[in-house]
Amino acid sequence: MSGPMLLPGATGLTGSGQPTTLGVMGGGQLGRMFVQAAQAMGYFTVVLDPDVISPAGLVSHYHVQTDYLDQQGLAQLLQRCAAVTTEFENVPAGALVTLGAARPTAPSADAVAIAQDRIKEKAHLAKSGVPVAPYAVIETAEQLAAVADDLLPGILKTARLGYDGKGQVRCRNRAELAVAWGSLKGVPCVLEKMLPLASECSVIVARGWDGTCVNYRPQLNLHREGILAVTEAYEGNMPLALADQAVVAAKNIADELNYVGVLCVEFFVLQEGSPEHAQLGGLVVNEMAPRPHNSGHYTLDACDVSQFELQVRTLAGLPLTQPRQHSASVMLNLLGDLWVNEATPPWDKVLALPGVHLHLYGKLKANKGRKMGHLTVTAATAMDARRTALAAADILGIAPF
Missing domain, CATH: 3.30.1490.20 (ATP-grasp fold, A domain)
Incomplete structure (x- = not known):
């Protein structure tokens, strides 16, 4: 598969002298962080999202405020941009078919359609080399x-x-x-x-138009009520053999799909000594997300190349280099529950801790379970990162881990 080479700062499709413009379907926080990464590299951006106050739309150069299947909206997006990506998997695959017929679109409509359907997804995940549940x-x-x-x-x-x-x-x-x-x-x-789980982990890979594939090491994840609460990313967060197995499986899935873009694959780590561990092995592949992932937000602060810069690079056809993690890291999700009685959480106390990085998504209303931001802690050692993250959690009233 061949793709574009859309250089930062190059003249766009209109010949107006403006830098190349990259488009994104969806206006949530993932789109916002993609837009910020693209702008940092010199691209213009356009977001298609129906919400007038969408987090990505508020920071993008252009915001096409229509439904995802609105033909006039899609035409406006195509008029503005040189290539298109998506920030969440429930963008209608039909819209991506329309876009893909006119512009380089990554991920493809076919890949997104598979991720939208657990039945199709299971069949593809089974080809990874790691069993499904x-x-x-x-x-x-x-x-x-x-x-x-x-x-x-x-x-x-x-x-x-x-x-x-x-x-x-x-x-x-x-x-x-x-x-x-x-x-x-x-x-x-x-x-x-239902399987006896020891833990959950995820692997984020980025695959280019030419088949080049790079990855981050597996992140260890803790979910509460079905929502990611904590991600721990540092050497030794899980057994090395299982970590290597997960990376190989994630790359196999990307290759099987002929995928272009950033892809997250989630895994279950089974309890040793259980019958299921003996039957299935230590690792089970769970599901995939055809986009950057909540568990990869730590890469903004702990790695030399973030998952969002990799999303820009894959879409634009730029070279992919293997990311390097320079700091041990723990990420805490910040849900709307923290804004008790609409009061602002004590960010001053949290930011007084060493190695703390606060990311808020610009959402104007805090609802229970809504992702409002995240907190990343970086440190020289895993022990230091965990200690500071636990202190931050205590200040904010987040349950320890």
Whole structure:
């Protein structure tokens, strides 16, 4: 696959003398950080998002405020930009088909469509060289009745539009499974066997138009109520053999998809000594996100090249270099829960701690469970990073880890 070479500062498509413009579908915090990385490298940016106060739209050179399938909006985006990316996987694949027919678009509509459907996704993840959790597809009442007993207890997940724990129901037995499927309106689902987990991790890779693929080392992740709470990124955060296995699997998935862009693959680490560990091995691949990922935000402060700069480089066809992590790091997600009674959290006390980096996303309303920002701690050692992160968590009222 060949792609563009869109140099920073080069004249754009209009011949107006303006620098090359890069487009992004979606206006959330991931789009905001992509826009900031692109602008730092000398690109103009355009965001398509229906929200007039979207975090990315507020900082971009241009904001096309329309629905993702609005033909006039897509035409405006194409008129402005030389290439297009996306910041979340639920952008309609049909819109990416339209864009991809006229401009280099990464990731492709095909890759995003697979990530949008857990049923298709499972089939592709199974080719990674790492097993997936035992599962069953449930699209009909007959398939519901035919679920194998050994898949329960399990987690029923909608095949589409599930993220941050949404569209997921835990089921201990068949009766609960039937009720859960009914509560989800009988939409296509995947039932995954619940596994004894020691931890969760993720690997972020960036793959270029020419097939060059670079990666970060695996991040260790802690979720609470289905939302990422803490990411620990430092040498020794998980056994070396499992870390290497996860990196190889993530690159295999990117290659299998002929992927271009930044891709995150999430894994489960199984408890040693469990029957499932003996059956499946130490690592199980869970799901993928065709975009930069919450667990990679630490790369803004702890690495020489962030995941968002890699997103810019892949889209623009620039060379990819293997990222280097220069500091041990712990990241804390900052959810709307911290803005108790709309009061501002005590950032002055947090920022008095060494190695603390505060990133707020410009969202004007803090709701429970809404990602408002993140806090990255960098330090010379993992112990120091954890100690400071725990101190910051204590100040903010975040549960220890």
